[in-house]
Amino acid sequence: MTQKKSARRPDPAKAGPGGVGREATPGLVPQIQDHIGRQLRAVYEDVLNQPVPDRFKELMDKLDEKLGETE
Amino acid sequence: MSIAQAIAPHLPYLRRFARALTGTQQGGDAYAVATLEALIADPNSFEREMEPRVALYKAFLKVWGSIAINQVTDTPSASGSITRNLAALTPPARVAFLLSSVEGFTHEQIAGAMGRSPEDVAGLIDEAGREIAQQMATDVLIIEDEPIIAMDLESLVEGLGHRVIEVARTRSEAVEAVKRQQPGLVLADIQLADGSSGLDAVNDILESFEVPVIFITAYPERFLTGERPEPAFLVTKPFRVETVKAVISQALFFDQKSHRKEKSAVG
Numbered sequence: 001m002t003q004k005k006s007a008r009r010p011d012p013a014k015a016g017p018g019g020v021g022r023e024a025t026p027g028l029v030p031q032i033q034d035h036i037g038r039q040l041r042a043v044y045e046d047v048l049n050q051p052v053p054d055r056f057k058e059l060m061d062k063l064d065e066k067l068g069e070t071e
Numbered sequence: 072m073s074i075a076q077a078i079a080p081h082l083p084y085l086r087r088f089a090r091a092l093t094g095t096q097q098g099g100d101a102y103a104v105a106t107l108e109a110l111i112a113d114p115n116s117f118e119r120e121m122e123p124r125v126a127l128y129k130a131f132l133k134v135w136g137s138i139a140i141n142q143v144t145d146t147p148s149a150s151g152s153i154t155r156n157l158a159a160l161t162p163p164a165r166v167a168f169l170l171s172s173v174e175g176f177t178h179e180q181i182a183g184a185m186g187r188s189p190e191d192v193a194g195l196i197d198e199a200g201r202e203i204a205q206q207m208a209t210d211v212l213i214i215e216d217e218p219i220i221a222m223d224l225e226s227l228v229e230g231l232g233h234r235v236i237e238v239a240r241t242r243s244e245a246v247e248a249v250k251r252q253q254p255g256l257v258l259a260d261i262q263l264a265d266g267s268s269g270l271d272a273v274n275d276i277l278e279s280f281e282v283p284v285i286f287i288t289a290y291p292e293r294f295l296t297g298e299r300p301e302p303a304f305l306v307t308k309p310f311r312v313e314t315v316k317a318v319i320s321q322a323l324f325f326d327q328k329s330h331r332k333e334k335s336a337v338g
Contacts, residue, residue, distance in 0.1 A: 028200035028320065035317045036203070036324050037172025040091065043153060044173065047087040053100065056082055059107040064075045066111050 074114060077123035084174060085127060091169050092135065094154040101140045106131040121183055125176075128184040132166065152326030160202050167192050168199035207323040208232045209255030212248055214272055215287070216240045216264035220308070224258055224287070227312055231319060242267035246275050253280060256323060258315075261288040261297075270297045277331045283322035284329040287315065300329040 028036070082103070089099030110117055110130060118126045157165055166185060170176040171192075178189045178196075185192065211233045215221040221238045228235055236252050239245035241263050248254075257276065259269040270293065273284050277300050286294050289308040304318050304327075321327070 028204050031313055032317050032320045033168070033172055033196070033200055033203075036320060039321060039325060040153070040169075040173050044087045044091055047090055047096065048083045050083075052082050052086070055100075055104055056107065059104065059111065060075045060079060060082075063107065063111050063114070064073055067073055067075070067114055 074110065074117050074119075074123075078127045081124045081127050084124070085131060088128065088169060088174055089131065089135075091157065091173055092165065094158055098140065102131065102135050102138075105138060105140060106134045109134055122180070125180050125183045128170070128174075128176075129186065132184060136162075153324070156203065156206055156324055156326075159206055160199055164195045164199040164202055167195035168203075171196055203320075203324065204232045207320065208234075209323060210234050210236045210252065211256045211258060212236055212245065212254035213238045214240075214245045214257065214259040214263070214269045216260060216262075220260070220287075223312075224315070227315055228258070228319070231316060233319075239272070241265045242269070242272040242275065245269075245272040249276050249279070254282060256319065257282055257284045258319075259284060259286050261286060261293045262290055268293070268297070270294065270299060273300060273303075273329070274298065274331055277329060281328040281330045283327050285315070285318055285322060298332060301332050302327050303329050 085103050085106075086096070086099060089103045090096045091099075093099045093102060106127075116133075117130060121129065157169070160168065163185070167181055170181045170184060171178070176184065178192045181187075181192045182189045187195075211228050213221055213224050213228070213235055215224060215238060225235045225238065233256065236254055237244075237248040239248045242265075245259075257273060259273050261269040263269055263272070269286065269288070273286075276282070277284075283304075284300060285304040285306060286299075287306045287308060287310060288294055291305060291307050294303075294305050304322055306315055306318055
């Protein structure tokens with residue numbers, strides 16, 4: 001098992017401009033990355049539905065005040 | 072429009088990104104707050120010529136890259152494996168991957184936020200894909216009695232960087248196989264050569280350890296009516312290679328290990 005796994009490590013010598021190295025280390029095809037991305041968005045979706053904490057609102061007010069002073 | 076007005080609509084997204092990047096909401100918020108404080112201290116650091124969202128993320132990444140805010144660890148949750156998998160990515164690859172896959176940024180927007188070229192960004196996203204594939208690489212047991220399908224599954228699984236430890240044709244072969252070596256993933260047909268059931272085989276296996284299981288069957292009703300483990304994935308035959316690949320990656324990335332369903336009156 002260990003031998004086989006080490007064989008899968010990227011071999012810089014094989015990585016050429018033609019992207020030969022990708023064969024030595026299979027990556028994720030874009031569709032699968034997109035799929036994982038969609039799942040991740042679902043996992044983190046609750047953050048978007050939460051109200052932004054008060055601390056953020058205070059800081060935004062401060063930012064406005066500060067800009068009022070400088071502009 | 073003031074900076075505050077320009078960035079206000081993007082704060083919920085920044086908090087989401089910060090949470091995904093740091094692993095916890097608390098940790099992510101600490102960086103998001105520090106970003107706003109940095110902007111208050113020096114409003115000119117906000118790059119007004121950029122899209123406000125990109126400029127906000129750029130300011131955030133500058134803070135994230137330069138300060139180590141006490142890394143708070145929340146109690147491990149269901150998303151523990153996701154956090155672990157993301158945390159294992161090298162930081163620039165993780166940033167580019169999350170900006171692309173979760174935040175939906177274009178390569179140009181990511182380039183702007185990270186202060187890199189779009190070509191670099193494409194390379195980083197590829198790198199993230201390779202790193203994820205390596206992290207997920209595991210030993211796979213295939214329970215399938217039809218040789219051609221078993222071969223298709225073998226090459227599909229190996230194409231994702233995994234290793235097939237054995238192809239079992241019957242329930243008893245499957246049970247024997249896991250005694251020799253414990254797999255990190257099981258792909259199982261349901262109707263097997265000798266009339267035995269892949270579902271029974273998996274239930275036997277899950278008595279000794281938990282493992283993600285994907286059922287691949289032409290008889291989904293046997294899965295739906297049988298005593299099935301939870302959670303479990305079902306792919307119907309004839310299958311699309313991309314579907315199976317996506318389900319495998321999902322099961323492994325999100326570490327969705329199956330376990331036997333609790334029996335009630337029976338057994």
